[in-house]
Amino acid sequence: MKVLGLFGSPRRGGNTEILLEEALKGAEKEGAKVERLYLSDFTITPCKECHGCDPTGNCVILDDMQKIYPKLTEADVVILASPIFFYGVTAWAKAMIDRTQPLWVRKYLLKDPSLGEGGKRRKGFFISVGATKGLKVFDGAVLTVKYFFDVLNAEYMGELVFRGVEAKGDILKHPEALQQAFEAGRRLVSNLTKGR
Numbered sequence: 001m002k003v004l005g006l007f008g009s010p011r012r013g014g015n016t017e018i019l020l021e022e023a024l025k026g027a028e029k030e031g032a033k034v035e036r037l038y039l040s041d042f043t044i045t046p047c048k049e050c051h052g053c054d055p056t057g058n059c060v061i062l063d064d065m066q067k068i069y070p071k072l073t074e075a076d077v078v079i080l081a082s083p084i085f086f087y088g089v090t091a092w093a094k095a096m097i098d099r100t101q102p103l104w105v106r107k108y109l110l111k112d113p114s115l116g117e118g119g120k121r122r123k124g125f126f127i128s129v130g131a132t133k134g135l136k137v138f139d140g141a142v143l144t145v146k147y148f149f150d151v152l153n154a155e156y157m158g159e160l161v162f163r164g165v166e167a168k169g170d171i172l173k174h175p176e177a178l179q180q181a182f183e184a185g186r187r188l189v190s191n192l193t194k195g196r
């Protein structure tokens, strides 16, 4: 069982990194093989809407995203963590998501069976934090992430989101949040193992 953790914050050691790390530890506890990708370490050119992927389902931009595509398709579980930046995910996370347009092409235009009904079913989970306490603070990001997971043939298993968390490491003041993240990672793997 492969779990892919996508770290969407450029702030290393920050709140979403701490939470995702807990979730991945939970997944490892259940025996999953975990891979961590810190998106801000990669050069991910934003999608140029060139439609170069339309005929083949492969992106024509030859940057670090080419290393990420196989990680996405090999994963059984994808956990994306991103803080809220201007009511959405970070630019790193969004650039990566937009660059999965070739997978959208494979799934919906080319009808690639591997991303269709009979293809590999994945699970997706979202972790986020925001500084403010607004009711709708996570709505935009959740919608974006749901459509990202749809393209990956990943069932949206839910999200863990925390409001009112701003300074680096502030989430450590909420040990129950860390526990919830650990449990979420553990549950994602144990449910999938049981379902096999």
Ligand SMILES: Cc1cc2nc3c(=O)[nH]c(=O)nc-3n(C[C@H](O)[C@H](O)[C@H](O)COP(=O)(O)O)c2cc1C
Pocket (backbone or CB within 6 Å): 009, 010, 011, 013, 014, 015, 016, 017, 082, 083, 084, 085, 086, 087, 088, 129, 130, 131, 132, 133, 137, 165, 166, 167, 168, 169
């Ligand atoms: C550019 C930028 C935009 C932000 N926009 C929002 C926002 O729209 N709503 C919000 O609640 N917090 C916003 N924040 C605050 C971050 O979500 C918050 O500090 C979070 O804890 C950062 O997580 P990290 O430590 O994982 O990077 C923003 C922060 C930055 C740097």
